[in-house]
Amino acid sequence: xxxxxxxxxxxxxxxxxxxxxxxxxxxxxxxxxxxxxxxxxxxxxxxxxxxxxxxxxxxxxxxxxxxxxxxxxxxxxxxxxxxxxxxxxxxxxxxxxxxxxxxxxxxxxxxxxxxxxxxxxxxxxxxxxxxxxxxxxxxxxxxxxxxxxxxxxxxxxxxxxxxxxxxxxxxxxxxxxxxxxx
Amino acid sequence: xxxxxxxxxxxxxxxxxxxxxxxxxxxxxxxxxxxxxxxxxxxxxxxxxxxxxxxxxxxxxxxxxxxxxxxxxxxxxxxxxxxxxxxxxxxxxxxxxxxxxxxxxxxxxxxxxxxxxxxxxxxxxxxxxxxxxxxxxxxxxxxxxxxxxxxxxxxxxxxxxxxxxxxxxxxxxxxxxxxxxxxxxxxxxxxxxxxxxxxxxxxxxxxxxxxxxxxxxxxxxxxxxxxxxxxxxxxxxxxxxxxxxxxxxxxxxxxxxxxxxxxxxxxxxxxxxxxxxxxxxxxxxxxxxxxxxxxxxxxxxxxxxxxxxxxxxxxxxxxxxxxxxxxxxxxxxxxxxxxxxxxxxxxxxxxxxxxxxxxxxxxxxxxxxxxxxxxxxxxxxxxxxxxxxxxxxxxxxxxxxxxxxxxxxxxxxxxxxxxxxxxxxxxxxxxxxxxxxxxxxxxxxxxxxxxxxxxxxxxxxxxxxxxxxxxxxxxxxxxxxxxxxxxxxxxxxxxxxxxxxxxxxxxxxxxxxxxxxxxxxxxxxxxxxxxxxxxxxxxxxxxxxxxxxxxxxxxxxxxxxxxxxxxxxxxxxxxxxxxxxxxxxxxxxxxxxxxxxxxxxxxxxxxxxxxxxxxxxxxxxxxxxxxxxxxxxxxxxxxxxxxxxxxxxxxxxxxxxxxxxxxxxxxx
Numbered sequence: 001x002x003x004x005x006x007x008x009x010x011x012x013x014x015x016x017x018x019x020x021x022x023x024x025x026x027x028x029x030x031x032x033x034x035x036x037x038x039x040x041x042x043x044x045x046x047x048x049x050x051x052x053x054x055x056x057x058x059x060x061x062x063x064x065x066x067x068x069x070x071x072x073x074x075x076x077x078x079x080x081x082x083x084x085x086x087x088x089x090x091x092x093x094x095x096x097x098x099x100x101x102x103x104x105x106x107x108x109x110x111x112x113x114x115x116x117x118x119x120x121x122x123x124x125x126x127x128x129x130x131x132x133x134x135x136x137x138x139x140x141x142x143x144x145x146x147x148x149x150x151x152x153x154x155x156x157x158x159x160x161x162x163x164x165x166x167x168x169x170x171x172x173x174x175x176x177x178x179x180x181x182x
Numbered sequence: 183x184x185x186x187x188x189x190x191x192x193x194x195x196x197x198x199x200x201x202x203x204x205x206x207x208x209x210x211x212x213x214x215x216x217x218x219x220x221x222x223x224x225x226x227x228x229x230x231x232x233x234x235x236x237x238x239x240x241x242x243x244x245x246x247x248x249x250x251x252x253x254x255x256x257x258x259x260x261x262x263x264x265x266x267x268x269x270x271x272x273x274x275x276x277x278x279x280x281x282x283x284x285x286x287x288x289x290x291x292x293x294x295x296x297x298x299x300x301x302x303x304x305x306x307x308x309x310x311x312x313x314x315x316x317x318x319x320x321x322x323x324x325x326x327x328x329x330x331x332x333x334x335x336x337x338x339x340x341x342x343x344x345x346x347x348x349x350x351x352x353x354x355x356x357x358x359x360x361x362x363x364x365x366x367x368x369x370x371x372x373x374x375x376x377x378x379x380x381x382x383x384x385x386x387x388x389x390x391x392x393x394x395x396x397x398x399x400x401x402x403x404x405x406x407x408x409x410x411x412x413x414x415x416x417x418x419x420x421x422x423x424x425x426x427x428x429x430x431x432x433x434x435x436x437x438x439x440x441x442x443x444x445x446x447x448x449x450x451x452x453x454x455x456x457x458x459x460x461x462x463x464x465x466x467x468x469x470x471x472x473x474x475x476x477x478x479x480x481x482x483x484x485x486x487x488x489x490x491x492x493x494x495x496x497x498x499x500x501x502x503x504x505x506x507x508x509x510x511x512x513x514x515x516x517x518x519x520x521x522x523x524x525x526x527x528x529x530x531x532x533x534x535x536x537x538x539x540x541x542x543x544x545x546x547x548x549x550x551x552x553x554x555x556x557x558x559x560x561x562x563x564x565x566x567x568x569x570x571x572x573x574x575x576x577x578x579x580x581x582x583x584x585x586x587x588x589x590x591x592x593x594x595x596x597x598x599x600x601x602x603x604x605x606x607x608x609x610x611x612x613x614x615x616x617x618x619x620x621x622x623x624x625x626x627x628x629x630x631x632x633x634x635x636x637x638x639x640x641x642x643x644x645x646x647x648x649x650x651x652x653x654x655x656x657x658x659x660x661x662x663x664x665x666x667x668x669x670x671x672x673x674x675x676x677x678x679x680x681x682x683x684x685x686x687x688x689x690x691x692x693x694x695x696x697x698x699x700x701x702x703x704x705x706x707x708x709x710x711x712x713x714x715x716x717x718x719x720x721x722x723x724x725x726x727x728x729x730x731x732x733x734x735x736x737x738x739x740x741x742x743x744x745x746x747x748x749x750x751x752x753x754x755x756x757x758x759x760x761x762x763x764x765x766x767x768x769x770x771x772x773x774x775x776x777x778x779x780x781x782x783x784x785x786x787x788x789x790x791x792x793x794x795x796x797x798x799x800x801x802x803x804x805x806x807x808x809x810x811x812x813x814x815x816x817x818x819x820x821x822x823x824x825x826x827x828x829x830x831x832x833x834x835x836x837x838x839x840x841x842x843x844x845x846x847x848x849x850x
Contacts, residue, residue: 020487022480023280024255031253031400038396041253042287044388053339054362055330055499057476057491104388131411131485 005146010114011138012063012127018134019059023050025126025135032115032125044104047112048126051089058083061126061135064101065092067109072097184208185394186252186740187216192290192312194305196378197238197297201312206291212743213818215712216248216291218274219757221263222764224294225272226822231767235267235370236353236377242295244285244344244383247714251286251391252740253403255410255727256719258283258482260344260361261711266369268355268590269611269637271765273369276641277344278481278488278716279362281385284342288387299379302351306336307385317381322348324530325360326500332384341386347532349578350376354588356534356541356577363479363489363501367534368638369613370590394742402736409727410485410719418724420651420660428726429486429718430504434478437468439508448512450543451608451617467518474522481716488718492522500526506535512617513539514570524570531578536638537590537614542573544591544605545583553600558583590614608778611770613637615778623688623782624648625696628790629797630703631777633807635761644722645706646672646699650679650686666729668702668747675699688784693792697800705754709733712757756817759801759809763822766831772798772806808832 026043033047034040043049051060072095075087094101094109101110115124122128123137150158160169193202206220214220221243233239242264249257260282266273285293288307302317320328329343342361349357350372357372358365366372393399410428417426422441424431433439440459447454474494478487479501489503502525510528511521528538546569548554560582562572576584586594591606591614608615610631616639626646627639634642645666651657654677661673675695680686691699706721706729713733720728728736730747738745762770775794798805802813811832814823826832 020478020480020485022482022484024483024485027253027483034390034396036396038253038393038400040390040392041251042388042390044287045390054479054491054501055326057493059477129407131407131414132487 003146004143007142007144009140009142011140012124013136013138014061015134015136016059016061018132019050019061020132020134021050021052021054021059023052024129025061026050028125028129042104045110047101047110049100051086056083058085058089060085060089062090063092063112064094064110065112066094067111068093068095071095183392185392185742186248187211187246187291188286188289188391190290191292191294192307194293194295194314195297196295196299196303196314196380199299199314201314203290203312211248211741213753214757214760215709215737215753217245217259217261217714218247218263218708218711219753219760220712221245221261221274221292222272222757222760224292225263225265226760226764226767229265231764231769233265235265235270235273235374238296238298238378240265240296240374242371242374242378242380243292244281244295245292245714246282246286246290247710247712248737249740250714251283252393253400253483254713254715254736254740255403255407256481256484256486256716257714258484259711259714259716260285260366261714262359262366262371264371264374265768266371267353267373268370268592269613271611271637271768271770272635272761273371273374274636274711275359275366275368275371276711277359277361277364277366278484279342279364280482281342281344281361281364281383282714283482284385284387286387286391287389288385289389293383295378295380298377302379302381304332304345304382304384305380306332306341307383307387308336308338308341309387309389320381321351324348324498325350325358325532326498326530328382329360329362332382336384338384338386341384343382343384345382345532346372346375346380347530347578349373349531349533351381352578352580352588353377354533354578354580355590355593356537356588358532358534360529360532363491363503364481365529365532367536368636372532393740395739399736399739402732402739406719406727406732407485413725413727418660420656421647421724425648425724428723429716430488430722432488433504433507434475434490434502435487437464437471439467440464442505442508443512445618446508446512447617447619448515450513450540450547450605451615451619452543452547454619463517470518470522484716484719486716486718492526494522494526497523497526498530500529502529509535509539509617510570513543514566516567516570520567520570524567524574527571528574531574533574533578536616538574538577539570540608540614540617541577541587541591541594542570544594545573545587546570547605548598548602551601551605553598553602553605554583607780610777611637611774615639615781619780620782622784623786623789625688625691625693625789625793626699626703628688628777628782629696629700629793631781632775632794633700633797634704635765636707640722641707641717643703644717645703645724645726647676647724650676650681652681664725665731666725668705668730672699672702688786688789693789693796696793697796700797701800704758705730705751708754708757709750712753713737752817755801756819759803759813759817760819760822762801762803762807763809763814763819763826766808767826767829770807775807804832 025048026046029046031038031041047064078085115121127135127137245261259276261276263274304317325345325347328345344361353373355370358367359372443458476491479489493499510524577588592612595602595606630642657677710720720726734745734750811823
């Protein structure tokens with residue numbers, strides 16, 4: 001089915017030891033994604049969030065990833081170098097169990113897009129503004145197997161055929177098309 | 183729509199428990215920008231000069247600056263303003279951290295408190311929802327501890343909390359307002375907060391801050407950030423390490439304290455230890471510092487790392503910045519380990535790390551001189567460090583001699599008498615100063631010490647090197663990329679400045695040059711204080727990223743207000759003069775404008791008079807330091823002139839001397 005293809009994977013390496021906790025990443029992310037660009041800013045709309053607990057020396061910049069519709073079951077704690085981290089601190093999901101990665105007004109989920117821009121930005125804006133190098137932009141080339149993807153309509157029709165049989169589906173489609181034309 | 187600012191203030195009446203959201207006049211932003219400028223205007227308009235600092239009629243104003251919450255790097259300062267119990271003048275102190283941007287995002291430019299709550303409360307601002315909540319369970323809690331407890335109670339880890347400790351609750355004149363890694367420490371603002379029954383203000387905001395001309399503004403912000411990066415790689419040669427870079431003096435990062443320990447005074451600003459620093463001490467202090475310093479940290483939207491998280495084993499974690507690292511150490515003739523330990527307790531109490539150590543060292547001196555007695559020190563441990571902990575605990579609780587000392591060295595000396603006044607030797611306008619005693623009078627510093635309304639040299643100085651450079655080659659090298667000068671003449675002032683001979687202190691810089699230099703230094707501070715910009719990126723260091731040439735466009739593109747260099751200079755003059763008028767109305771006169779007598783060994787009374795005369799004249803003030811009717815008119819401050827005339831502080835006839843008064847005579 002598939003064939004090998006080269007793909008550029010964009011990623012951001014996070015060095016938490018270098019984070020000084022200033023939240024410039026949150027600020028500039030929200031400014032870049034404002035419409036028009038930079039016309040407003042609001043860290044609450046940012047697609048990067050600094051999970052920050054200064055007295056316990058917890059500084060975790062985390063990027064918005066996929067939407068998780070349901071809360072996960074039981075969240076673990078990690079102890080790293082004597083510091084306790086909540087699993088949420090590493091999770092990229094916009095999910096029902098926390099406020100982050102949702103538009104404050106509509107509660108719609110947010111997702112990092114690596115600052116897609118025309119002309120393209122050299123690096124995502126959060127990386128550009130983190131001059132302490134806690135955030136490092138990296139590109140790597142990977143060979144990925146490209147699957148031949150079924151179109152949405154095809155997937156839908158296949159399941160209808162599974163359920164009702166080919167003939168029934170064909171009859172229905174011709175009847176519908178005749179009545180629409182008439 | 184309003185840009186950069188929100189256009190709304192919160193008005194909180196603590197007596198009645200009322201909360202109002204009030205729209206502000208955009209014309210005032212054009213006249214004063216914001217921050218300190220508009221807060222001074224509110225104090226002038228609404229608090230009569232006879233109001234006592236601890237009166238319910240006194241206002242306590244927490245203000246953002248005009249650029250706070252915008253992408254401008256380092257615009258994060260909260261400016262707190264009220265009448266100070268310490269100086270009785272207008273008190274303003276600023277803190278970095280995260281509070282001001284959060285308030286902007288909640289939808290407010292300022293929070294203005296009046297009245298007094300009958301019981302201890304805290305304010306919770308959560309966007310449009312604002313409530314006064316009971317704080318009786320927080321009574322006596324530490325300032326850092328309180329912030330944590332409030333966040334837990336509200337289940338809002340992202341709330342930013344400004345809080346007082348026990349010192350503020352007990353109206354100790356050195357009480358600070360603490361907020362994460364920052365604090366508004368000077369002039370007793372925490373005492374006014376405590377007097378109002380206000381333990382803390384928690385704020386959470388998730389609204390947008392808007393920019394008028396985004397493309398233009400972000401381009402400038404990017405240039406500033408790039409400059410900070412390049413400047414970080416290029417420290418200024420020929421000056422001591424802590425003055426070579428940007429930000430506050432980098433004392434959390436640097437271990438080398440040769441300069442402070444050998445040039446600043448120990449004890450009650452008394453003893454200079456010229457040969458203190460050596461390899462052994464450096465290694466010991468390095469070990470101490472590195473064992474307690476968990477991380478170097480920043481304020482909101484700033485790459486500088488001026489603060490640090492400090493975790494001393496066995497006591498709770500706190501945050502520190504700048505010179506407070508050494509103030510306790512040096513006041514007690516102790517070492518750095520003691521400094522970090524006692525500062526933790528003082529931070530939880532919410533105390534000014536600047537005045538507090540001096541007050542304690544003053545008490546120790548008075549005891550040694552026999553002016554304070556064994557009875558005053560009954561129960562005090564005999565070891566040196568123990569004595570300082572004991573004094574700190576007494577002062578904060580206002581117990582015994584602590585109740586007297588809690589009013590600072592000036593007022594304590596008045597109350598103790600028996601010659602104690604001579605020991606309160608390091609004050610300007612009743613407030614403790616940096617423990618610095620020098621040889622030759624520096625005319626620029628003389629003027630700044632005398633006339634600064636902040637009454638704290640670090641909030642007045644900057645931009646211009648503190649001393650000449652030895653060779654012409656070094657000077658030429660320094661001025662080559664000195665783009666920050668408002669006028670090319672400043673380069674020549676610096677090039678011609680020598681260590682010895684005709685063109686050296688005290689007669690060079692000349693009187694007129696000194697006035698020019700001070701005006702530039704003040705200008706940058708006043709602009710910063712209105713914008714909420716950290717002095718560490720603008721008015722304080724040499725060759726900063728923000729200056730008089732890029733500020734006008736930055737302000738204009740952020741706010742949409744038309745602004746050029748002349749316009750911005752006019753705003754600065756207006757704000758500077760208004761602050762002076764607020765203090766003049768409270769009794770400030772020429773007689774109050776003097777540095778500590780022993781600040782310099784070599785003094786020049788005639789020259790000093792000339793300097794002050796020239797400074798006043800340049801500012802458009804009369805020889806008492808009172809703004810004239812004409813200069814007030816030029817600054818759109820006719821209402822100030824009218825008031826000063828009505829009170830007889832100004833007279834219509836310039837030749838008639840105005841009513842003689844001074845704080846010294848009036849308040850005794």
